[in-house]
Amino acid sequence: MSECAAQPQTDPADDQKKINARMAQVKHKICVLSGKGGVGKSTVAVNLAAALSDAGKKVGLLDVDIHGPSVPTMLGLGNTPLSYNAASVDPVYAGNLKVMSVGFLSEDEDNPFIWRGPMKMGVIKQFLGDVEWGELDYLIVDCPPGTGDEPLSICQLIENPDGAVIVTTPQQVAAVDVRKSIKFCEKLSMPVLGIVENMSGFACPKCGEVVDIFHAGGGEKMAADFGIPFLGKLPIDPAIGKACDAGLPFIQSHAASETAQQLRDIIKPILNLQPNLSGATAGCTGSSCSSCSACSPAETNEPQKETVTMKIAIPTAEGKLCMHFGHCQVFTLLDVDPENKTITASEERVPPPHEPGVLPAWLHEQGANMIIAGGMGSRAQGLFLEQNIEVVVGAPAGDPKEVVAAYLAGTLTTGANSCDH
Numbered sequence: 001m002s003e004c005a006a007q008p009q010t011d012p013a014d015d016q017k018k019i020n021a022r023m024a025q026v027k028h029k030i031c032v033l034s035g036k037g038g039v040g041k042s043t044v045a046v047n048l049a050a051a052l053s054d055a056g057k058k059v060g061l062l063d064v065d066i067h068g069p070s071v072p073t074m075l076g077l078g079n080t081p082l083s084y085n086a087a088s089v090d091p092v093y094a095g096n097l098k099v100m101s102v103g104f105l106s107e108d109e110d111n112p113f114i115w116r117g118p119m120k121m122g123v124i125k126q127f128l129g130d131v132e133w134g135e136l137d138y139l140i141v142d143c144p145p146g147t148g149d150e151p152l153s154i155c156q157l158i159e160n161p162d163g164a165v166i167v168t169t170p171q172q173v174a175a176v177d178v179r180k181s182i183k184f185c186e187k188l189s190m191p192v193l194g195i196v197e198n199m200s201g202f203a204c205p206k207c208g209e210v211v212d213i214f215h216a217g218g219g220e221k222m223a224a225d226f227g228i229p230f231l232g233k234l235p236i237d238p239a240i241g242k243a244c245d246a247g248l249p250f251i252q253s254h255a256a257s258e259t260a261q262q263l264r265d266i267i268k269p270i271l272n273l274q275p276n277l278s279g280a281t282a283g284c285t286g287s288s289c290s291s292c293s294a295c296s297p298a299e300t301n302e303p304q305k306e307t308v309t310m311k312i313a314i315p316t317a318e319g320k321l322c323m324h325f326g327h328c329q330v331f332t333l334l335d336v337d338p339e340n341k342t343i344t345a346s347e348e349r350v351p352p353p354h355e356p357g358v359l360p361a362w363l364h365e366q367g368a369n370m371i372i373a374g375g376m377g378s379r380a381q382g383l384f385l386e387q388n389i390e391v392v393v394g395a396p397a398g399d400p401k402e403v404v405a406a407y408l409a410g411t412l413t414t415g416a417n418s419c420d421h
């Protein structure tokens with residue numbers, strides 16, 4: 001990867017081609033916008049990404065909020081050094097979530113991303129074109145606040161995004177900023193997926209009752225006036241601030257809270273997004289090309305439902321989940337329908353002998369996109385993720401079908417990772 005301070009002039013058309021090729025592997029691209037800073041845009045972006053990841057989606061979170069990159073702090077990633085080679089940079093992992101942020105940049109001479117004003121767009125282009133995002137279901141982009149040149153250029157680099165989530169607060173709703181954000185999307189022909197009214201009332205930490213401090217509900221009215229979806233309201237909840245500071249996505253650390261439920265309701269329409277033509281494979285003509293799943297029957301006006309299939313691998317010995325995945329006799333491969341939460345097929349296959357990197361590649365060949373294991377070291381987890389296989393660890397030694405049924409029902413209890421070396 002080229003050093004920004006001495007970055008050779010690159011052809012903008014080549015840069016764009018590179019970005020388009022990376023983005024062609026991403027099914028849904030969503031920009032999170034706000035008219036002003038400090039309204040909770042990054043909080044919404046982080047929790048949206050975490051919730052989609054929890055729902056079994058492959059998710060990337062790109063934080064290009066140049067003025068206040070808070071994603072690393074919110075995910076407990078601090079000053080994680082970037083790992084890069086001549087051509088690309090690896091995303092940083094927060095669980096299964098792939099993360100890149102301008103917050104990872106430093107003035108360190110050895111770091112190829114040197115942060116200088118005029119180089120900002122160059123770095124952001126690199127983030128879109130050079131990060132090894134791989135295949136993703138969603139890329140959530142936390143944009144700089146406002147409607148100026150910076151968010152404009154960033155949104156323009158991403159061809160045909162699915163749309164924008166606009167985050168606002170009750171005070172901002174009355175202000176001209178939200179209208180500007182809506183107009184901004186119109187200018188870019190970017191659909192508005194919806195408005196989130198954050199800090200809408202105060203959730204009492206003792207009784208949970210929500211008290212309206214400012215006049216709440218304006219976001220809903222504005223959405224109706226503009227004919228755009230209203231995704232929901234979130235109260236000021238001190239636990240959100242604490243979770244952000246502790247580096248934990250609130251939706252995970254306070255999953256049982258009322259506010260987390262409100263967040264889950266907010267993301268529902270995004271979880272159910274229809275395939276976007278922009279998620280087409282590279283070279284898609286957008287007119288029913290035969291090679292591209294995103295282009296399926298363009299002739300019909302029926303809304304296309306995304307067919308999501310999952311194959312879950314369970315390392316198995318003596319008919320039970322084997323705690324050390326490298327020592328199992330067979331892998332049970334279970335096809336599941338995540339929408340109906342059912343197992344549709346199951347078979348056992350004998351793996352090749354266990355050597356580092358062999359099983360992830362072999363399971364990828366078998367079509368697996370998730371492994372549920374008892375214990376697994378962090379290096380092995382990284383190798384599975386490289387093969388786009390999501391990893392769940394700490395599962396009990398039960399019957400593979402029962403383990404998967406419990407996972408689908410959301411009742412799988414995971415304990416300590418018994419092999420974290």
Ligand code: ADP
Pocket residue numbers: 034036037038039040041042043044068070198199234235236237238239240241242244245
């Ligand atoms: P932005 O990205 O719009 O600048 P942030 O998401 O960084 O805003 O949020 C600003 C601060 O407000 C953070 O400290 C965050 O923890 C806090 N915050 C955001 N939303 C809420 C909320 N609903 N309740 C309590 N604190 C919140």
